[in-house]
Amino acid sequence: MAVDMDEFWVFGYGSLMWNPGFRFEEKLTARAFGYRRSLCVRSWVHRGTELRPGLVLGLDYGGSCVGTAFRVESAQKTGVIDYLRERELVTHVYKERTMPVLLSDGRRVPALTYVIDRSHAQYAGALRAEEAAAAVAVAIGKSGPNSEYVLNTLQHLREMGIRDHWLEEVAARLAASEAPPDRSLHAGG
Template sequence: MAVDMDDFWVFGYGSLMWNPGFAFKDKMAARAFGYRRALCVRSWVHRGTQERPGLVLGLDYGGSCRGMAFNVAPQNRDAVIGYLRERELVTQVYKERTMPVLLANGRRVPALTYIIDRTHVQYAGALSAEEAAATVAVSHGKSGANTDYVLNTLAHLQQMGIRDHWLEEVAATVGRLQSQA
């Protein structure tokens, strides 16, 4: 497959879907294979602190993940990469990769993607919905409450027609925990 070097895509699976923070020409639903969306990153900055980490999404091994692919104009490529590195690599918990994604129109394109580094101290591993909810319910960082992050992401997934049963269970459990507090 010949790749058009002017055809630069970014794949978002969490907050990048609804808050990309960069200019793009087009966006389209897409699927990445070999990875799944998971609350597997201990957030020390945006949704928690080192003393009380929150949880944010990462792409972890296994399955597939529906998300959003953004097509970036060639003249914006370097600025977008710089922005994403500053945003996503603040503690080096993610690995920057270019991997194929399948666009909703059936086209397969390479996309810049951030996957979890399982060897990083912030990797939370596979948590039960109850374990994740207990963390999310009490964590806050410089970008706000961890609960807001989860609920906002879930709302945007639902708007896109994406069901994430595990994340829905986490949100429901957070709601129960907060109503009991």
């Protein structure tokens, strides 16, 4: 299939998949190669604090990642990029990249996405599932408990027919843990 080089696509791998926050003309399942979905970003505000950081998703090197690609009308491109930069580049833990993705209909298209900056202080690295679950279990930020974020993400992925075995293992370890988050440790922001 021929690709229209003037088309503008955005690739989402986390909450962007079910909560893009912008208008789009087309939405397809897509795969990015060379990167994987990972709880590799320390959250100091929304899902944790600097004393007890939570973990949120990043696109990190290695493997591949099934997510969602959105085709945006050309006239909306600048506004969507501005919106995404405001949403994703708050602390600059992500780098804006355009990379090829394979759409579910077989087309390969360039798509704008956000990958982790491994040199950023908020990069947690490749964690074992038990390490991630231990951090998530005790972290609370201004948007609520980190465990809610992880379980909500996994629920949405399942609803979309996307399996993420590592994230499923983190969630299973969370469910097995006996200690609910201690809300008295919440520092308010």
